[in-house]
Amino acid sequence: MEALAPKKLNIYSSFSLSSDDVSTLSLLYAPLIGSEAVMLYFGLQSLLERNNLKSEAYTHREIYDLFGLSEKLFLKARYQLEGIGLLTSYQAGEELIYVICPPLSPKNFIKDATLGLYLSSKIGKDLSSKVFTHFKVEKIDKSKFSNVTKSFEEVYTSVINEDIGFARFQYLLGRKPTSTIKINHKKFDFSEFQKLINMDFLETGITKQFQDQIIQISFVYAFDELQMANLYNESINRSGLFDYRLLKKKANVLYSYLHHMDAPKLITKEEENIDSVDLIEYLDTTSPSEILSNIMPNFPPRYLNIVEEIYANIDLPRGVLNCMIIKVLKEKSGELPAVAYFKKMSDTWIAHNIYSTSDAIKYSTSFEGNETTTNFKKKNDRYKTGGFDSL
Numbered sequence: 414m415e416a417l418a419p420k421k422l423n424i425y426s427s428f429s430l431s432s433d434d435v436s437t438l439s440l441l442y443a444p445l446i447g448s449e450a451v452m453l454y455f456g457l458q459s460l461l462e463r464n465n466l467k468s469e470a471y472t473h474r475e476i477y478d479l480f481g482l483s484e485k486l487f488l489k490a491r492y493q494l495e496g497i498g499l500l501t502s503y504q505a506g507e508e509l510i511y512v513i514c515p516p517l518s519p520k521n522f523i524k525d526a527t528l529g530l531y532l533s534s535k536i537g538k539d540l541s542s543k544v545f546t547h548f549k550v551e552k553i554d555k556s557k558f559s560n561v562t563k564s565f566e567e568v569y570t571s572v573i574n575e576d577i578g579f580a581r582f583q584y585l586l587g588r589k590p591t592s593t594i595k596i597n598h599k600k601f602d603f604s605e606f607q608k609l610i611n612m613d614f615l616e617t618g619i620t621k622q623f624q625d626q627i628i629q630i631s632f633v634y635a636f637d638e639l640q641m642a643n644l645y646n647e648s649i650n651r652s653g654l655f656d657y658r659l660l661k662k663k664a665n666v667l668y669s670y671l672h673h674m675d676a677p678k679l680i681t682k683e684e685e686n687i688d689s690v691d692l693i694e695y696l697d698t699t700s701p702s703e704i705l706s707n708i709m710p711n712f713p714p715r716y717l718n719i720v721e722e723i724y725a726n727i728d729l730p731r732g733v734l735n736c737m738i739i740k741v742l743k744e745k746s747g748e749l750p751a752v753a754y755f756k757k758m759s760d761t762w763i764a765h766n767i768y769s770t771s772d773a774i775k776y777s778t779s780f781e782g783n784e785t786t787t788n789f790k791k792k793n794d795r796y797k798t799g800g801f802d803s804l
Contacts, residue, residue, distance in 0.1 A: 421509070425468075434516050437516045437522060441519065446490075446497055447493065449482070452490075453482070520548070626657050633664075708742055733768070736770065
């Protein structure tokens with residue numbers, strides 16, 4: 414992470430938090446971004462002066478001390494707020510401006526194809542259903558009543574000064590809704606996707622909204638252009654038109670089929686990097702007996718002899734061989750073949766220039782090296798598994 418000098422900073426906002434906003438942040442955003450990011454959001458909000466929604470000038474050191482955060486934790490929380498659309502940062506020379514953005518309404522958060530999905534994946538379907546129910550407002554039966562509310566012109570006779578303008582009057586009507594988070598999925602070639610689909614199914618043609626929807630779904634589920642085109646073709650409703658709601662359902666079904674899990678997980682890139690470092694260390698330093706015990710608590714004794722033969726007869730680093738053993742055990746549902754099998758496999762890996770533990774992990778978890786993504790789970794500060802389905 415980049416280091417922050419003790420620059421001058423100011424905090425701005427255009428709204429005050431409501432009780433609904435607090436509930437949304439606590440119950441919907443917090444499971445995704447963590448308590449430290451939410452605490453920073455509330456903390457920055459509390460530094461605003463009520464009369465102008467602007468803070469005094471602070472240094473970052475003062476912010477660290479005020480909220481009990483290290484520089485590293487502050488940066489992590491700040492980037493999480495920025496990434497999820499709750500904070501916008503501007504810099505000019507030695508001066509920084511933080512603009513606090515309002516959270517989505519509960520309805521828009523839950524309907525969002527990205528955030529709602531990630532939340533369900535994070536806390537589980539049962540708990541997310543309870544949380545979503547918390548925000549539901551029971552509709553009032555007004556069928557027996559007549560609307561007798563006075564209109565504006567029935568109550569007021571003065572004319573609004575044209576100099577004031579609608580933009581300033583609009584605040585009385587409620588704050589402008591926040592847009593959903595923006596995703597720039599550079600790996601997805603929308604023009605290539607466009608060549609693969611029949612645009613006759615689009616009622617209004619290729620619009621910015623349609624393009625954003627496709628890119629958002631492809632990012633969340635890590636689908637390529639061909640997969641998205643196939644999903645598009647399966648998302649035509651009875652009227653013969655593309656239906657985004659069908660696309661979301663079809664995407665979730667396909668993901669569940671391919672990866673045997675309900676929905677993708679949301680993690681920060683920092684967490685991903687930390688896990689990679691920990692996994693490399695685990696594969697490089699763990700003994701064969703512990704590797705086998707972690708995967709199969711009651712492994713046959715002969716497996717240990719096979720692993721020791723693999724170490725003795727194949728000239729590759731321990732971490733690479735451990736990664737290879739885990740991959741084979743998963744693919745063969747717990748069967749460990751003789752060393753001759755691993756010799757042939759090592760020739761293939763060497764042909765692909767797999768000489769380091771990092772390369773072995775990437776190769777094993779790629780579609781070229783393995784058709785299913787390997788997922789090592791950490792338990793008691795070590796990577797242990799609860800059976801081959803969790804690999």
